[in-house]
Amino acid sequence: MRAANGGSRGKRFLLFILVMLSAAQTAGCRQRTQETYAQQGEPENGPVEQEVPENGPVEQEVANDRGNREPAQEKEQTDAKPEDYGEDQGETESIVELIKQISRPRVKGIFVTGPTAGIERMQELIELVDETELNTIVMDIKNDEGRIVYDMQIPIVQELGSGISYVRDMEELIRRCKEKNIYLIARIVAFKDPFLAEVRPQWCIHNADGSLFRDKGGLAWLNPYEREVWDYLLAVSGEILRMGFDEVQFDYVRFSTDSGMEQADLGEEAKEKDRQQIITEFVKYISEDIHKAGGIVSADVYGMVIDSQVDQRIVGQSYVELSKYLDFISPMIYPSHYGPYNYDIPVPDAEPYRLALTALQSSRKVLAGIPLRSVSGNDAGQYSQGELAELMPMEGIRAQVRPWLQDFTATWVKGHIPYGAQEVRAQIQAVYDAGYEEWILWNASNHYTEDALLPAEDAKGGGSETADDEDMEEGQEEKGAGR
DSSP: OHHHHHHHHHHHHHHHHHHHHHHHTTTOOOOOOOOOOOOOOOOOOOOOOOOOOOOSSSTOTTTTTOOOOOOOOOOOOOOOOGSSSSOOHHHHHHHHHHHHHHSSOEEEEEOOOHHTTTTTTTHEEEEHHBBBBBEEEEEEEEETTBBSSSSSOOOOHHHHHHBOOOSSSSHHHHHHHHHHHHHEEEEESSSSSSTTHHHGGGGGETTSSSSOOOTSSSSOBBBBHHHHHHHHHHHHHHHHHHTSSSSEEOOOSSOOOOOOGEEOOOOOOGGGGGGHHHHHHHHHHHHHHHTTTTOOEEEEEEGGGGGHHHHHHTOOOHHHHHHOOOEEEEEOOOOOGGGGGGGOOSSGGHHHHHHHHHHHHHHHHHHTOOOOOTTTOOOTOOOHHHHHTTTTOOOTOOOOEEEEEEOOOOTTSSOOOOOOHHHHHHHHHHHHTTTTOEEEEOOOOOOOOOGSOGGGGGOOOOEEEEEEHHHHHHHHHHHHOOO
């Protein structure tokens, strides 16, 4: 009887915690420090230039690819012992996981490179997050060149020499962000790594003749079949979480799309496991380890892999399978990445709301297990917008969907339009209208459209009121008229 009563008290106590955490978040648990920063001077230009992507549906890629919400805790007088609070470890772990989800913010973020994070302009971006609806910074930790952006003090990084001091004091930068309750996500570029080609060529993809594989840009790629690569990425992930980042996000979790990959020698295991299988196995391996350490893990994927089996096979990304192990999956649904008439849209870049909404509705259907009649996912079937937004993932799907959105003008796209506040806000609205709540903006040089963002005092706790479809589409037509 004692055990039963103890378990009951335990559930009531944990329920009390959940209610308190939920109430704190709803009331705006983000406590903003009320202080005025001194002028930092004119902002410096970001060192990363926006790259012009190659043609092709999966090759049009732009240069990429906690603050703890700690509510005040009320003291409760009790003579209960820890062992009174239930004996079911699995149930306890589930409740702890739920508490983490409630206390974590609904991410509204921006991307920041290592070089930008290490200069005065970083303070301006921290202030942008503090003064608008934003609450998250996705910061390069292992970048596109394969460099760790600060002097990470772990043996493998020191041995390889992969650190570079863009950020001279990472602990201090984390402290500054935490003062503003900014949720920090560490971006770790996985398999695109030209640096390690020089120091660990045996970890890289090779051609059939034994020479090092390089893509059209002359860049080498790590071989996803090499387990030492997995452990290296895991070591970097563990250290940055220990430093105080809230989440690890893997980018370039895929194979190169270069046509030369058809002649690449990926090793003996590649004869037994295809690209999707090995990428899924990597994500499962690294997610399980990060979860054991109490961390949160996410990954970026091409927007096209949501519903294109062809692109899934090329890059090795299975949208459904990866979603079984990740906490968050981030499709890069930049309108500029889609070719003419994808989703029946003549120029996707010119209709950001329609493209983003259709892609995310396709995500809803795919994760709900609803078969699509075409690989482009053009057919919305008999579902209304409201019904699509309420579709629940099928059993076994763990990941929540948090898309990357376009905050740049794709001048290389025929028929493109300039992207400003209206175009960025249209994509954000599409996220809400598709039934999702989180998003991140991408700009390779870290210049973001502040007018597209709500002021902090006006930001709601989650989504937004649903826009009228016709009004949104008419707005896009007017914007694109005469172009």
